[in-house]
Amino acid sequence: MGAVRKLQYQSPPQNQDPQEKKAVKEVNFISLLITLAVGAIIWFIGAPEGLDPKAWHLFAIFVATIVGLIIKPLPMGGVAVLSIAAVILTGTLGTQEALSGFQNTTIWLIVIAFFISRGFIKTGLGNRVAYMFVKKFGKKTLGLSYALLVSDLILSPAMPSNTARGGGIIFPIIKSLSQTFGSDPEDGSERKIGSFLTKTAFQGNMITSAMFMTAMAANPLAATIAGEAGVAISWGGWALAALVPGLVSLIVIPLFIYKVYPPEVKETPAAAQIATQKLKEMGPLKKSEWSMISVFVLILGLWIFGSKINIDATTTALIGLSVLLLLSVLSWDDIKKEQGAWDTLVWFAALVMMASFLNTLGMIPWFSDLMGGAVSGMSWIMALGALALIYFYSHYFFASSTAHVSAMYAAFLAVAIAAGAPPMLTALILGFFGNLFGCLTHYGSGPAPVFFGSGYVSQNKWWSIGFAISVIHIIIWALVGGLWWKVLGLW
Numbered sequence: 345m346g347a348v349r350k351l352q353y354q355s356p357p358q359n360q361d362p363q364e365k366k367a368v369k370e371v372n373f374i375s376l377l378i379t380l381a382v383g384a385i386i387w388f389i390g391a392p393e394g395l396d397p398k399a400w401h402l403f404a405i406f407v408a409t410i411v412g413l414i415i416k417p418l419p420m421g422g423v424a425v426l427s428i429a430a431v432i433l434t435g436t437l438g439t440q441e442a443l444s445g446f447q448n449t450t451i452w453l454i455v456i457a458f459f460i461s462r463g464f465i466k467t468g469l470g471n472r473v474a475y476m477f478v479k480k481f482g483k484k485t486l487g488l489s490y491a492l493l494v495s496d497l498i499l500s501p502a503m504p505s506n507t508a509r510g511g512g513i514i515f516p517i518i519k520s521l522s523q524t525f526g527s528d529p530e531d532g533s534e535r536k537i538g539s540f541l542t543k544t545a546f547q548g549n550m551i552t553s554a555m556f557m558t559a560m561a562a563n564p565l566a567a568t569i570a571g572e573a574g575v576a577i578s579w580g581g582w583a584l585a586a587l588v589p590g591l592v593s594l595i596v597i598p599l600f601i602y603k604v605y606p607p608e609v610k611e612t613p614a615a616a617q618i619a620t621q622k623l624k625e626m627g628p629l630k631k632s633e634w635s636m637i638s639v640f641v642l643i644l645g646l647w648i649f650g651s652k653i654n655i656d657a658t659t660t661a662l663i664g665l666s667v668l669l670l671l672s673v674l675s676w677d678d679i680k681k682e683q684g685a686w687d688t689l690v691w692f693a694a695l696v697m698m699a700s701f702l703n704t705l706g707m708i709p710w711f712s713d714l715m716g717g718a719v720s721g722m723s724w725i726m727a728l729g730a731l732a733l734i735y736f737y738s739h740y741f742f743a744s745s746t747a748h749v750s751a752m753y754a755a756f757l758a759v760a761i762a763a764g765a766p767p768m769l770t771a772l773i774l775g776f777f778g779n780l781f782g783c784l785t786h787y788g789s790g791p792a793p794v795f796f797g798s799g800y801v802s803q804n805k806w807w808s809i810g811f812a813i814s815v816i817h818i819i820i821w822a823l824v825g826g827l828w829w830k831v832l833g834l835w
Contacts (some may be wrong), residue, residue: 350799355569357751363388367468367535369688370418370419370422371417371418372415372416372417372418374416374417375412375415375416376412376417376418378411378415378417379408379411379412379415379417379789380408380621382407382408382411383405383407383411383430384404384405386400386403386404386407386408387400387401387404387405387548392710394710395706395707395710396705396706398436398437398705399403399702399705399706399707399710400707401434401436402436402437402701402702402707403702403707405427405430405431405434405436406427406698406699406702407751408427408430408694409423409424409427409694409698409750410747410751410767412426412427413587413691413746413747413750414742414744419687420434420687420691420746421686421687421690421691423691424496424649424690424691424693424694424695425636425690425694427694427698428442428443428693428694428697431697431698432520434587434603436581437697437701437805441478441697441701442697443693443697444700445692445693445694445695445696445697445700446689447656448568448692448696449656449797450564450565450567450568450571450657450658450660450688450696451564451568451692451693452661452662452689453558453564453657453658453698454504454558454561454564454688454692455662455688455689456658456661456662456664456665456685456690457502457503457558457661458504458505458682458684458685459665459668459674459678459679459682459685459687460502460639460643460661460664460665460668461499461502461503461504461508461509461640462548462674462678462682463514463636463668463673463674464499464502464503465508465512465513466632466673466674466678467630467632467633467635467636467673468626468630468633468635469633469636470499470503470509470512470513470637471513471517471622471624472626472629472633473495473498473499474491474492474495474513475513475517475619475622475623475626476619477491477492477494477495478491478492478495478499478517478521478615478616478618478743479616479619479620479623481494481615482615482616482619483611483612483613483615483616483772484610484611484612485537485540485541485599485602485607485609485610485611485612486599486602487612488521488541488612488615489540489541489544489545489548489598489601489602490598492502492514492517492518492541492544492545492548493544493545493551493552493594493598495514496509496510496514496545496548496549496552496711497548497552497555497573497594497756499513499830500552500553500555500556500699501556501558501583501647502557502558502640502643502644502664503558503559503560504558504559504560504561504563504564504790505561505684505790506549506550506552506559506560506561506789506790507790507791507794508684509549509552509559509591509789509791510545510546510549510791510794510795511790511794513646514545514549515542515545515791515795515798516796518538518541518542518545519538519798520618521537521541521612521615521618522534522536522537522538522541522542522800524614524615524618525537525609525612525614525615527539527609527800529798529799530799531532534799534800534801535607535608536607536608536609537607537608537609537612538798538800539605539607539800539801539805540601540602540605540606540607541607541800542795542798542800543601543605543795543800543801543805543806543809544597544598544601544602545795545798546791546792546795547597547601547783547810547813548594548597548598550779550782550783550789551590551593551594551597551779551780552590552594553779553782553789554586554590554592554775554776554777554778554779554780555586555587555805556579556582556583556586557577557579557583557657558579558647558657559779560745560778560779561688561692561746562746562749562750562778562779563582563775563778563779564692564746565692565695565696565699565746565749565750565753566749566753566771566774566775566778567582567714567775568696568699569696569699569749569753569754569757570757570771572591572699572700572701572703572754573754573757573758573761573767573771574767574768575757575768575770575771577768577771577772577775578651578657578781579647579648579657580648580649580651581768581772582772582775583648584832585772585776585825585828585829585832585834586772586776587828588622588821588824588825588828589776589824589825589828592820592824593816593817593820596644596816596820597813598648599817600812600813600816601809601813604809604812605805605809610732613682617781626649631674632671632672635667635668635671636673637668639664639667639668640664641671642663642667643660643661643662643663643664645665646660647660655766659781665717665770681698681734683749692744693830695746695750699750700753702754703754706791708754708755708758709758711755711758711759712755712758712759712761712762713762715755715758715759718759719731719759719763720763722763723764724760724763724764724765724826725757725765726775727760727763727764727765728760728763728765728769729775729822731756731760732756732760732773732774732777733818734756735752735753735756735774735777735781736777736814736818737781737784737814738752739781739784739785739788740785742788744788744789744790745778745779745781745782745788745790746787748778748781749778753774753775753778756774757770757771757774757783760774766834766835768834769834769835772829772834773825776821776825777821780814780821781814782811783810783814783817784807784811784814785806785807785808785810786803786807790820
């Protein structure tokens with residue numbers, strides 16, 4: 345009995361598994377209560393007249409999910425799992441319907457693209473590409489910034505995590521170069537070169553993310569929502585529409601930052617020397633890098649021309665991943681460890697499922713009719729312009745591009761189309777803005793905390809320059825983009 349009593353009153357073990365501790369700390373119960381309260385309030389308000397109660401209940405869970413993605417009571421995947429469970433337990437949808445998002449081919453496109461992007465990092469090809477451009481164009485600070493942006497642009501079609509692309513490949517190079525030139529926020533020398541490169545690389549990352557459907561995780565979400573509205577956006581169609589305004593933005597934005605936030609160091613011959621040394625240390629292209637280049641060319645070609653031979657974008661991604669596995673560029677362990685991909689699969693499936701059924705149950709058409717009155721009497725150009733501006737600047741209220749696209753894309757698309765705007769043009773503009781609005785704040789996109797957290801740019805400068813850049817983006821994409829889209833026959 346004594347032994348039993350001793351065990352019964354024994355204190356909890358002190359050497360608790362670190363993973364257990366981490367799991368416990370992942371839950372913020374105050375944020376969780378706020379999230380649940382928002383959903384409950386909307387739920388019990390009751391459905392407006394003329395709307396299916398199930399649509400309203402799904403809307404309540406959807407809004408709670410968006411709040412959860414913003415205030416993060418759990419990681420995004422955890423919030424998504426709770427949302428799927430809530431949809432089933434409340435009887436809003438059946439189990440098969442609630443899990444239908446996992447069958448979406450666009451979701452698997454972005455998940456597989458995450459796996460493929462791991463090859464750029466594992467083989468070192470991503471760093472090699474960046475150093476090659478730094479070596480070639482990095483003798484002046486402005487040229488160095490363009491070299492980094494071109495590197496980002498080349499990698500972006502096959503790297504859907506702009507955080508991994510910007511924060512994992514480009515930013516470490518920027519930090520290394522900045523410290524080489526004696527630019528460090530710790531001693532007040534950030535303006536020498538680090539501030540300029542940091543701000544330019546971040547803003548360039550927002551542009552490259554807008555240029556390809558597979559360059560940022562929320563882009564396929566927008567394409568999927570557009571598809572639910574009857575607007576089928578192809579990979580090539582997105583890239584072609586973004587090509588001209590995207591390249592103009594990539595040229596103009598570094599020049600603008602160079603004028604309003606200039607670096608103290610204008611000449612950087614050492615950068616080219618550093619890149620030369622790094623490339624020398626890396627040696628000639630390895631077999632794995634050649635394999636990665638071959639697969640990249642293959643999938644890029646199939647994404648552009650595959651529709652002519654009935655190979656869709658998701659099948660192309662599967663082909664690319666299969667080849668990388670067969671050539672041992674990637675192992676199955678690499679696939680299992682790609683946490684960002686599996687996390688994306690879960691939250692993406694939940695959001696796509698809810699967006700789809702909000703449309704099916706009549707919530708989106710109902711909201712479209714309601715909002716249609718607000719823009720009635722306007723020409724479609726004025727209506728689309730007003731809606732696009734609201735969509736862009738409402739990003740100040742979002743800490744995630746994905747949350748913003750999930751919350752507003754479908755409704756704004758429906759309202760603009762109802763006002764007479766060309767469906768494909770509207771879907772693409774909102775898709776592009778779903779990346780470009782990340783320029784505004786230091787919390788509005790995945791890469792922002794990485795670049796801002798380095799301390800090279802103050803919050804005041806980040807916001808003021810970001811706002812000015814937002815105006816430039818809108819002018820470029822409205823005027824240059826508008827003319828280009830006219831040539832393409834989008835309006």
